[in-house]
Amino acid sequence: MVRTHHSTTPLLQHSNLVTIMRHPSLQLLSHDHHHGLALALRCRKQGLGQIKPMGAVGLRERAKEFLEFYRASLVAHFKAEEEILFPLMRAQVAGCGELLDQLVRDHEQLRLAMPQLEAGTGLAKLIFDLGDLLERHIRKEERELFPLFESRVEAAQAEQLGAKLKELLSPVN
Numbered sequence: 001m002v003r004t005h006h007s008t009t010p011l012l013q014h015s016n017l018v019t020i021m022r023h024p025s026l027q028l029l030s031h032d033h034h035h036g037l038a039l040a041l042r043c044r045k046q047g048l049g050q051i052k053p054m055g056a057v058g059l060r061e062r063a064k065e066f067l068e069f070y071r072a073s074l075v076a077h078f079k080a081e082e083e084i085l086f087p088l089m090r091a092q093v094a095g096c097g098e099l100l101d102q103l104v105r106d107h108e109q110l111r112l113a114m115p116q117l118e119a120g121t122g123l124a125k126l127i128f129d130l131g132d133l134l135e136r137h138i139r140k141e142e143r144e145l146f147p148l149f150e151s152r153v154e155a156a157q158a159e160q161l162g163a164k165l166k167e168l169l170s171p172v173n
């Protein structure tokens, strides 16, 4: 089945409703982004002591939650982006190299922070910073990268990409 892939309008590129009108091939990634943004907000608030339980107990809860999300979703998500989406974009979309480099650096920074999160030291600053980094990273993908994909990647290739992402990211029952 051939689907058109011009499903967004410029207005929606700046919407906070990240999953609305997203190209079908990107929906699994956007689904993770949706959960990631909610977690990022909780982390920033926890780091600032704005949600209960406050103090060390709450920080440990957020650290555990972040690590679980990382293991359950982000490991495969980063792999799918780095091995499937980013190479396709690099090959097909002129001028997005710098953005892709920046996104890979964000992934690396998040990966490198996981041992520190496990160690559980300096959690208030770490949890806030990770929430901030994760949110900025997701916004860059949703507001800059995905609209480029939708407007510049040809339909057949977008379809192929969607199938590969599904293989990597769909939960196995």
Ligand SMILES: [Fe+2]
Pocket: 078, 081, 103, 107, 137, 141
């Ligand atoms: Fe990413």
Ligand SMILES: [Fe+2]
Pocket: 029, 033, 077, 081, 138, 141
């Ligand atoms: Fe992503």
